């Protein structure tokens with residue numbers, strides 16, 4: 001992000017904090033609760049947003065070297081993502097051309113070739129069919145047109161995109177719009193993959209996504225956790241097509257007041273969160289990225305699966321490793337403790353655990369009870385306040401994509 005924009009966002013946040021004002025959309029909306037429970041809506045979303053829409057599946061660091069691969073099973077199409085010997089990113093249907101068996105079964109690893117476990121047809125990591133055992137007995141096959149089915153894919157400024165349909169359109173510049181340039185100024189491609197956690201909970205995928213859409217709850221729900229680090233009730237927000245940029249102040253923003261503007265850096269003083277339609281929360285720190293991918297359960301509107309992938313810069317990893325002294329493991333239970341925070345001796349595991357457990361045990365725990373209330377059908381609607389513009393945007397974007405009328409005004 002350009003420095004000029006970083007400074008203007010930080011000034012906006014400081015002004016909100018100084019005046020005790022949050023962002024104000026000037027309007028409240030309501031949504032009927034069936035958007036979280038309706039099997040028909042869930043089916044439409046699955047088909048349009050997941051089976052027929054480009055998906056951000058990872059960062060370049062998920063394929064760190066030639067021969068790296070990983071598999072994805074989150075949106076109906078089983079995907080095998082590879083990096084070939086020339087360093088090129090590929091994505092394939094993870095299905096053998098003989099009788100459709102999965103050719104790669106591990107979540108991630110290193111392999112130049114993939115041999116199908118059924119009859120050992122073998123494919124290169126460029127997708128070429130390179131060997132068929134007992135070919136004389138099996139009969140003639142034109143290997144050149146029976147490689148793995150290629151899916152449209154693109155490695156774009158460190159982000160790995162795939163379209164789940166072999167004939168689908170993948171145009172990342174178009175998907176990101178003006179965010180493409182803004183995000184290209186960061187070095188996401190240099191980030192090292194450090195781990196993943198999976199959160200499988202009884203809440204609709206949009207409820208999971210909603211928890212990333214306001215800072216109104218920080219000093220209430222997260223009072224003793226994230227509320228120790230972030231102020232809450234402030235937000236610099238911009239809708240960017242179907243996506244958005246969502247920035248809120250950490251308490252470190254006060255340190256900037258004595259520093260020259262040229263030295264201000266957004267991620268040192270605020271949390272930067274990009275939302276990428278339909279299901280991605282992209283959380284950017286000074287030396288880290290958390291890629292949060294939220295998926296519906298394909299059959300149950302009341303369940304979702306969130307994958308949180310953590311990436312850190314090489315220098316941050318080295319610094320964190322060097323800073324970790326003794327055997328004291330810093331965990332989510334004590335990381336918000338003042339002494340630990342000041343010393344900032346967070347190990348990588350501790351940082352990831354704190355982030356994930358806050359989502360799971362605080363935010364999603366709220367969402368699970370909302371899901372129960374929505375499921376019993378007695379609560380007719382829910383209300384999105386003037387200080388929750390991201391919720392307006394998410395829901396209106398989904399509605400527009402499903403050809404539904406916009407949210408109804410409340411009040």
Ligand code: FES
Nearest residue numbers: 096098099116119
């Ligand atoms: S199904 Fe893969 S080799 Fe037969």
Ligand SMILES: [Fe+2]
Nearest residue numbers: 211217222363
């Ligand atoms: Fe939260």
